Amino acid sequence: MDSIAFYLFAILSVLGGILLVAFRNPVSSALAMVLSFVGLAGLFIGLNAYFVGIVQVLVYAGAIMVLFIFIIMLLDLNDEKPVKFKSSTVLAGVVIPLLLVAQVLGVIQSNNTGDAGKFQEITKMSMAESAKAYPEDSAIYKSLTHEKAPKLPDTNLIGHSIFNSYNFPLQIMGALLLVATIGVVVLSKRSAKKAPTES
């Protein structure tokens, strides 16, 4: 059951990636990329990472790609002309994926992969067991030991580890994003002043 879903979403994701390159129309390409993102989100959800999967759809498919399509439509881009590639480009395009595949194979081959192969089925028992690590009045504990329908509170768990173990990196990332946002505003304002006739 799980493996069927895995192959379905994996195929969807790869198919989206291939179509993204194959289509000549920018809007079609962008929609193929959305398909790829949705497939990826399905894979995350198959791994019980609901939050990551949903955020994948919300942020990438729902916001970033919409902006891409918005820009493509506003600029009214035409179909891409097929370009002749240099031999060095083609070579790089072959070698880099091969290196990545080799890396993945290496990871699969080595037995030193930490948790791999030690996956446990999530059951009522295992959830009640892992709930003991959290205080009894926390939302994580309540969700894991809910008397009728216990659930893996993956959102709460992600929040718990981010704000307890990685609080400082999170703050730095926030500052980084803020700087980027301010930079964008400054850059766009400056170019607007230079060309006031366009509106």
Place this chain on the structure above:
Amino acid sequence: MDITLLIAAAIKIGVFIGITMTFVSICVIFERRFSAIIQDRVGPNRTMIPLSILGFKKDFALPIGGLTQPVADGLKFILKEDFTPSYVRTVFFWLAPVFVVVPALLTMAVVPFGSPMEFGDTVIPMAVADLNVGPLFIFAIASLSVYGITLAGWASNSKYPFFGGVRACAQMISYEIALGLSIIPILMFFGGLNLGHIVEEQVKNGWLLLPLWNEGGFIIGSGYWGQENVIQRLLLLIPLGISFVIFTTSIFAETNRMPFDLPECETELVGGYHTEYSSMKFALFFMGEYAAMVVGSALIVTLFFGGWSIGFGIDGLLPTGAWWVSLIHIGCFLTKVTVFILFFILVRWTIPRFRYDQLMNLGWIVFFEAALINVFLAALVIAYPSIGFMGFIVGFIILAIASVLLILIAKGTTKKPSATAV
């Protein structure tokens, strides 16, 4: 995954999609009859079965006051000529209505319709997917419906639909931000994203906006005031009320309803993004809009008004898990949703349409900042027991100064509306 749950899931998918589609057609008849009442007209009240085309002398009128109007509307749309203009981008033109309807129906999957049924040991939640990321799932899938409208505008390859599509795209992205920020106080209060648990919490401790009872009893009794943190709970009504206003208004903008239906603004854009559409493809846009309205109402009811709970302590008197109790709860939920659909229609005939720059200002300058301040206000009230009275006062003063600065900056950057707004 055992077989009972699979069968239950299949039945639930069928029944809940059926309920949603029924509600879509109910929306149509409500929209027409309720609008008629508001405008002092009669409205469609005698749709007949056209026996006369079969050779009978008279048409047969069912004595149900025009309730068959949606059937007639649907039949009309299916039987009309499906015309595809020659200049459109055909694939996207056909794809767009699907992109509008499917997300709206998918989002219904996480809404809890009623209390869980129990058969022996198996507990069957009355939502198709009882996810732990309920509201996020709805936002994520609903954000995909932007593609439908935008593609419809672009694929039509003509000016007015394109304007409609671009407007819809910008409007929906803008209001998604206010929508997402406005529910953060609610999620902080409940400490989770599971809509089923959120409703169960409201059954025990009063609806989010009407905390008239809690585990100690009603608000008039001493048991109510004897509970922990009652004052804090009542203080929380301020940020939660602000959340409610922002959330409801954003839902109006997200579903492209009046007063925010700029994408299909017929005084400026003929029909907006669906100008070039005809027959069932046109009807699909309306189905999508109404389905989004039903989901929006369901979400408002679930988050703010106790979902399926009857309230006032009655839920506690009923046995848990019995199938008939679930049915009563489903009925209660649908009644509340109907009330909100009527509210949507009432607003449509009360508030005139906004101008586009007003809409953008409301979203980006008023709601975005109000929601942001609201998050901190709610956090302050929730943190009250751990930071003490002095901490609360200091925090409140800091928040007030920050808010005033924010409002001054927002006022300073707001430009006067120019005549060249798109």
